[in-house]
Amino acid sequence: MQREIVAKTIDVKRHYETKGGCVKAVDGVTMQVEAGEFLAIAGPSGSGKSTLLNLLGMLDEPTDGRIRLEGRDIEGLSRTERARIRRDHIGFIFQAYNLIPVLTVAENVEYVMMLQGQDTASRRQRALEVLAEVELEGKEDRFPQELSGGQQQRVAVARAIASRPALILADEPTANLDSKTAIALIDMMERINREQGTTFVFSTHDPRIMKRSSRMIRICDGKLEEEAAEVLV
Numbered sequence: 005m006q007r008e009i010v011a012k013t014i015d016v017k018r019h020y021e022t023k024g025g026c027v028k029a030v031d032g033v034t035m036q037v038e039a040g041e042f043l044a045i046a047g048p049s050g051s052g053k054s055t056l057l058n059l060l061g062m063l064d065e066p067t068d069g070r071i072r073l074e075g076r077d078i079e080g081l082s083r084t085e086r087a088r089i090r091r092d093h094i095g096f097i098f099q100a101y102n103l104i105p106v107l108t109v110a111e112n113v114e115y116v117m118m119l120q121g122q123d124t125a126s127r128r129q130r131a132l133e134v135l136a137e138v139e140l141e142g143k144e145d146r147f148p149q150e151l152s153g154g155q156q157q158r159v160a161v162a163r164a165i166a167s168r169p170a171l172i173l174a175d176e177p178t179a180n181l182d183s184k185t186a187i188a189l190i191d192m193m194e195r196i197n198r199e200q201g202t203t204f205v206f207s208t209h210d211p212r213i214m215k216r217s218s219r220m221i222r223i224c225d226g227k228l229e230e231e232a233a234e235v236l237v
């Protein structure tokens with residue numbers, strides 16, 4: 005059965021002009037993400053993983069090439085339209101958690117739903133639901149700095165999945181975690197992927213994520229290498 009294409013890049017480039025010359029961070033990448041994948045983008049440091057993820061998440065714009073999200077070309081969209089698509093269709097998980105320190109755990113999780121205009125009661129209900137999914141019941145009124153790194157990253161996972169986006173982009177999500185905590189986090193994301201069909205794309209060095217991915221693509225010097233592993237999902 006043909007799976008829905010959530011995101012696609014066509015010969016995408018992101019070049020930076022620097023004093024030392026042109027840096028080809030992403031240099032002609034054509035790839036696609038299918039619904040339900042647990043896809044790892046792997047490659048050495050500086051190979052272009054984060055840049056590619058930022059392009060997929062519309063946090064950055066390509067110098068050349070095209071990007072499609074849920075069948076829609078995003079080129080030429082206004083800043084407001086791009087922000088709306090990002091808000092409604094993409095969840096982000098970052099290496100450094102990036103929670104808002106002055107908001108409680110529940111408020112962090114509710115943030116996107118608040119921007120979407122959901123009413124207070126329904127967004128609180130959903131926040132408690134996803135916090136339970138990441139095993140953080142009872143922590144909703146804490147502030148991020150009162151939690152461990154692993155717990156903060158679980159809040160970030162809850163925040164990313166709360167509004168049921170089509171795509172979750174996770175940039176080195178386990179990089180700051182000890183081994184046991186990293187494995188627990190990967191287990192959790194894999195369960196969410198399996199049970200809810202949530203699509204995850206990782207930028208990662210972590211062999212534990214690569215091993216658990218449904219497919220892996222390798223990037224080197226801004227270009228894709230062979231596609232490893234079959235789509236197993």
Ligand SMILES: Nc1ncnc2c1ncn2[C@@H]1O[C@H](COP(=O)(O)OP(=O)(O)OP(=O)(O)O)[C@@H](O)[C@H]1O
Binds near residue numbers: 048053055056
């Ligand atoms: N704003 C920028 N200006 C100039 N060069 C940049 C900029 N951002 C990234 N680069 C360069 O682009 C290349 C790819 O960077 P990127 O962060 O995407 O790599 P990465 O694979 O995610 O690396 P890491 O695994 O270390 O996070 C690197 O050579 C980097 O120095």
